[in-house]
Each structure stands twice: as structure tokens, then as C-alpha cells.
Amino acid sequence: MSLPLPSNEDKDELLVSCRYGDLEDVQDFVSKFGHGPVNELRDASGNSVLHMVAANGHTDVLDFLLTVVAPTLLSAQNNAGSTPSHWAALNSHLLVLQKLVQFKTGPGVDLLDVKNTAGRSPLGEAENIGWDEGAKWMVEVMNLEDGKAEAGEDQVLDGTEEIQVEIQDAEGQIAKMKIGQQPPKDS
DSSP: OOOOOOOHHHHHHHHHHHHHTOHHHHHHHHHHHOSHHHHHOOOTTOOOHHHHHHHHTOHHHHHHHTTTSOGGGGGOOOTTSOOHHHHHHHTTOHHHHHHHHHOTTSOGGGGGGOOOTTSOOHHHHHHHHTOHHHHHHHHHHSOOOOSOSOTTOOOOOOSOOEEEEEEEOTTSOEEEEEEEOOOOOOO
């Protein structure tokens, strides 16, 4: 027996339930219509159920949805290129952000590298609003390696090399600095 298809009104009600954290209504929708419509549903701006939950910090609804949605929904981008992680960062919801990033079958810390159409990652959004707690956590868990060294391989410098470091700020500007031993000045 196949499940009924949700009406547009049913879909709208699910998005509202996710926005306002009505776990029982979300569970009822899934029981009645299954997982498929939950994964496919988007509002006019391209936001998924996870966008709604992440933006509003509803961890109980998020915990339930993570058991029924496809892991690819964690990295789904809306029309502005923002993922649920962007919205969690923009609204300072650390626990939601942690659950999204640490979800065992999801993209993991790679979620923190996705940039929206404004050119900002979730870290950039956190920095943009001055959310230090979230920015600090993201920096602690991010992959900051640039891939030049092989895994498990230490790079040893003898002090004569000069290293150029690039740092990107919240607005996407790149600052370059050189680190290394400068030759002694002739007196």
C-alpha cells in the first residue's frame, strides 16, 4: 500500500511546524506521508525543513528529522546558497550547529567550508554577527590543513624558509603575511 501524497497545505504546515518546533506535528506528517516528501520539500526561497529547524534552534525536532532525512539534506543550499549550518550560525544556535556537523553519516566538518552567494561560510556568518562562541568552536573543529603535507607527515622547517600565510576574514578579504627568518641587516 502506497502512502498518500501531501497537499500544498500539508507541506506548508510541515514547514511551519519545523519553524516553530512542533515535534508532534512533524512526527505526524512523517507517519502519514513518509520520508520522501520531508526530503523534497522546499519553500519559495529554497529552504528545507532543516533550514527551518536550524534557524530557530529546535534541537528536539532536529534530532527526530536526522533519523528520517537523507544525509545530503544537511548540505542542501537554499536560493541564497545557505545551508542549515549557515542558518544555525547566523542565529547563534551552537547545539544545532554541532549536531549538524557531528551527524555520523553527514558531510561533517565539510559543512563549514560551504559558501553562500554572499561568499560567506558558516564561520563567516558567525564572524559577521560577532558570535564568538560559535566561531571559536568552528575553528577548533575545522580542517585547517591545506593538503600540502601527506597525512601523518610532519613538516620540519630549519628557520631559513619563508612561509606565506593567507587568512580570510568574514567579508571574504584575503590578508597575506610572510613568516620566516629575515637575513641579518648589514651594519
